[in-house]
Each structure stands twice: as structure tokens, then as C-alpha cells.
Amino acid sequence: MSLGISEAFDLRLDYLIDVVRKTGAKLVGFQFPEGLKRKGPELAKRVEEATGAEVLISGDPCFGACDLDRTLLGHVDLLFHFGHAELEDTKLSEKVYFIETRSAVDVLPVVEKALQELKGQRIGLITTVQHVHKLQEACKLLETRGKTCVIGRGDSRLAYPGQVLGCNFSAARAEACDEYLYIGSGDFHPLGVSLSTKKRVLVANPLSGEVREVDPSRVLRQRSAVIARSLDAEVFGIIVSSKNGQKRMELASSLKALAKKHEKEAHLILIDLVTPDQLLQFKVDAFVNTACPRLAIDEVGRFPAPMLTPQEFEIVLGERDWEHLVLDEITEEPV
Structure with missing residues (x-):
């Protein structure tokens, strides 16, 4: 199969067709990360021609295996999620198939x-x-x-x-x-x-x-600047993701309790897609992000108030030393 990018990454066309035929699916969902999304229509055409099924392609952003399109999943007989490996807390349904798009390039x-x-x-x-x-x-x-x-x-x-x-x-x-x-x-x-x-x-x-x-110094300077801007903050908005692989409600609640301990005001904000525009109406001194850890880094400076990671919030409150600054992670154990 020749789909341009599939010369480097295996989209597993034969496997897709085999699964659709074996399951008898009539409506099939495709979900792609941004780098592969442009290949959706051509891949859908191949699957439709080979199986007679109809393909529905997700047009929403996809940030990882943690970000399954639950709306699309509710409309289709099965969903192919491309570009990521299944995580233990991300498979919502037996209808979901993860296509890892392995690279054929010689390393x-x-x-x-x-x-x-x-x-x-x-x-x-x-x-x-x-x-x-x-x-x-x-x-x-x-x-x-x-x-x-x-x-x-x-x-x-x-x-x-x-x-x-x-x-x-x-x-x-x-x-x-x-x-x-x-x-x-x-x-x-x-x-x-x-x-x-x-x-x-x-x-x-x-x-x-x-x-x-790689040189981490620029990121460290940016994060230090965000922390410095938040040192006098009194009101915090703690962001909680509704995405199944990003939802850290327990962490968010513990951070709210930590704010109260330090006589700060904090509010939990549940949101699916976190963007600067979505947060414009919240009048807080700083946000604390418990959703995708990349948000605070990739979108630095674009939010209406400083966006802290949980670890940076601990630094602001004096619960963690500056030299122990690390990037936020979603892991089994706290970072």
C-alpha cells in the first residue's frame, strides 16, 4: 500500500480489513494524531472498498492513547485508534483497536x-x-x-x-x-x-x-518565570481533565486541600479540551494543570494566567524546593 507516510509508518491496511470483515462491522471509526490525520480519507477509501463498511473519521484533536474519542466510539461498531500503544487505563471498550503505526525506517x-x-x-x-x-x-x-x-x-x-x-x-x-x-x-x-x-x-x-x-535550560527558564509570576497568587483554578487517561481527580483534590492549608483559595475546573480560550472567563491568579502534562509546557505564555504544574504549585506554596523541579508525569507513583 502506498500512502506516503505509510512508507515510513505501517498503517496495517490488511489487518484493518481483516478485523472489519471478521466482526461484521458496518460503521467503523478512525482516530488519528495530527501527523497522520491527513491520511484518513485515503485509508478510509481503501477499507470501504474492501469491506463495504462505512468509515467515520474523527476530526477532533488527538493527544495520545489517553485521548480516545468517546463521542465517536458511541456511534461506531468499532474504533481504530492510530499512532499510540494501548495503556492499561485507556481502553474504554472492546470495540477499540490500537494501531501502533510502527516505523520501517532503519535506525x-x-x-x-x-x-x-x-x-x-x-x-x-x-x-x-x-x-x-x-x-x-x-x-x-x-x-x-x-x-x-x-x-x-x-x-x-x-x-x-x-x-x-x-x-x-x-x-x-x-x-x-x-x-x-x-x-x-x-x-x-x-x-x-x-x-x-x-x-x-x-x-x-x-x-x-x-x-x-537536548538542552533543557530554555524550558527551565520558562518554568522558573511561571513560578515567579505565581508567588503572590491568592486564587487558583485547578484544571481536571475529563479524558479517561488524563483524569487525576484525586491529585486535584489533594492540591486543593494543600492550597487551603496555606490559606489560599482554589477551585476545581473539569474540562475536556483545555485551551487558552476555554479558560478566559475564569478570573484566577494562576491555574494548576492536572490534565495532560504537556499543556503547561507547550502552551506556555498563552493562558490568561500562569499555568503551573502540580510540582510547581508545591514550589509556590513552599512545599517543594526549587532545585527539585521536574516535569509533571502521569505515573504509578507521584513524581
């Missing part, structure tokens, strides 16, 4: 290139689900060059050893390493690992062939 050339930049002996290998099946061969290459390779097993929210999410870096903390090699694109995941472990992280992008070291 060894960029790992070979990264070897020239690695300084430590004990190297932690990390990646997203798209490349997780390539970690063992990358590990063997590192070991043939005299390195000790570690592929950590994170907590139960992670489907695979060595896998990291934008909200969970526990695989990187599973075993001690001198530094880390992240196979993939983008900065957020490796930045999270760097801030979580306080270790050097190299990014090896198999799509572009680029190797670079």
Missing part, C-alpha cells in the same frame, strides 16, 4: 552516527512506540562498539521496555545510566528524560539522520 545508521557523540559507558536507550521494536538491534550495535546498553522497563502504564510517553519517563529511571540515547524526532520526550534524570540526552532522528544533544 542503525543514525545510531552509528550517534556513537561518535556518546561520552558515557552505560547508555540508556529510549524511544516512542513507533521505533520500540528497533531497540534490540540498536542495543546490539552499541555493545559491539564497547558500550553497555540498558533498555529499562518502566511502570505499568507503558506497553514496552524502553518506551517513553510525553507524560511518563519511568523507563529512563528504571536503571542507572551515564547518559541516554533517544531514537525518534521532536524534543519533548528527550527533554522530559533530561529533566527527570538530570543526565545528558542525545536525540538520534532516524528520519532525518540528525544527531543532537
